[in-house]
Amino acid sequence: MAVDRAAAAEQAARGGPRGWPPGREWHLLRASDRVSLARPPGTLRALHDDLQPLQQMGESRRLAKDIRDAGGSLTAVYAIDRLFHHPGSPARRRRKKGGPDHAIGRSRGGLSTKIHAVVDQDGLPVRLLISPGQASDMGAVPRLLEGLPIPRTVVADRGYDSNAVLDLIARSGARPNIPSCSRRLVRRSVDPAIYRQRNLIERFFCKLKQFRRVATRFDKLARNFLAAVLIASTRLWLRAYESTS
Secondary structure, eight states, rough: OHHHHHHHHHHHHHHHHTTSSSSTTOOOTTTTTTSSOOGGGGOOOOOTOOOOOOOSSSSSSSSSTTTTTTOOOOOOOOOOOGSSSSOOSSSSSSOOOOBTTTTTTEETTTTEEEEEEEEEETTTTHHHHHHHTOGGGGGHHHHTTTTTTOOOOEEOOGGGGGHHHHHHHHTTTOOOOOOTTTTTTOOOOOOHHHGGGHHHHHHHHHTTTTTTHHTTTTTHHHHHHHHHHHHHHHHHHHHHHHHHH
């Protein structure tokens, strides 16, 4: 009996339960050591700094049936709704590709951009605009003709046949030479010799497509792509002056 009391006193002096090895040479995960790796779960609290609180284990299963206070209510915190079992879009949202500032639209061929141009009697560009691929050609006519010297005749294809375009050209003092589209009940007559000069704009676009940066649009932003088109058009003007000098 005295021996047991002496062993208990020595064990209490060491400060550990019965069966521990001497000193600090005991294993944390050994079942015989009976060492707790964490505090009881009831002492864990949620931080009120917009972070997700600690959810109870096995909320809809049976994993938490033996855990103390497993059915208790969670502390209310202010947090983003998607953190609590509500899937949603990423918190960092970026602007969608395309849009009016990129002048990229969807047409039959996919993503495309339209280049609207006005050329003079020599086939050299005097006004350039860009728009999304699905935009109508007639919507760019007011900006194309605004501020330009008044010509005698404006030649365009059937895509520009509308009453608004014809009235705009007539009010500017020029004569429209645009053939009627198929939906017109009354067809207008055009001068075949003048309308034949429309090949000047077609040849301009063929020359413009020789610049790969323009033909395949390397630039994302509309202002950068329009700048590339203007640089290519400037080279066409320089070639024309070099050939005449």
